[in-house]
Amino acid sequence: MSTGDPLVVFTPSGKRGRFAVGTPLLTAARSLGVDIDSVCGGRAMCGRCQVLVAEGEFAKHGVQSSAASLSGVSEAERKYGARVGLSAGRRLSCQARVEADVVVDVPPSSQVHRQVVRKAA
Numbered sequence: 001m002s003t004g005d006p007l008v009v010f011t012p013s014g015k016r017g018r019f020a021v022g023t024p025l026l027t028a029a030r031s032l033g034v035d036i037d038s039v040c041g042g043r044a045m046c047g048r049c050q051v052l053v054a055e056g057e058f059a060k061h062g063v064q065s066s067a068a069s070l071s072g073v074s075e076a077e078r079k080y081g082a083r084v085g086l087s088a089g090r091r092l093s094c095q096a097r098v099e100a101d102v103v104v105d106v107p108p109s110s111q112v113h114r115q116v117v118r119k120a121a
């Protein structure tokens with residue numbers, strides 16, 4: 001990992017790190033301890049690893065982020081989108097690879113440890 005590698009910032013956690021071009025987002029998240037679910041082991045089957053690519057200039061992070069900061073949609077991801085559907089801006093983090101500085105939002109539905117409603121005793 002060199003300082004010339006792209007900067008990846010995850011929200012809402014704010015965890016960030018530099019990763020070599022071609023690193024899958026899910027791998028980057030794991031290495032930073034960012035909570036992203038993955039049930040299918042990164043095979044573009046479960047859709048639990050969905051993230052939202054932020055668009056725009058993030059002065060706070062010094063990052064210009066857009067869909068072009070990530071690799072193009074993979075064949076497996078395209079199939080998932082055709083089968084189940086992926087909302088605009090959403091990517092499967094096991095498929096999307098880092099190409100440039102990027103800000104990535106992890107929605108609550110993709111977090112393993114999302115808040116659990118406890119039943120009354």
Ligand code: FES
Nearest residue numbers: 038042044047094
């Ligand atoms: S980990 Fe299952 S679709 Fe990405």
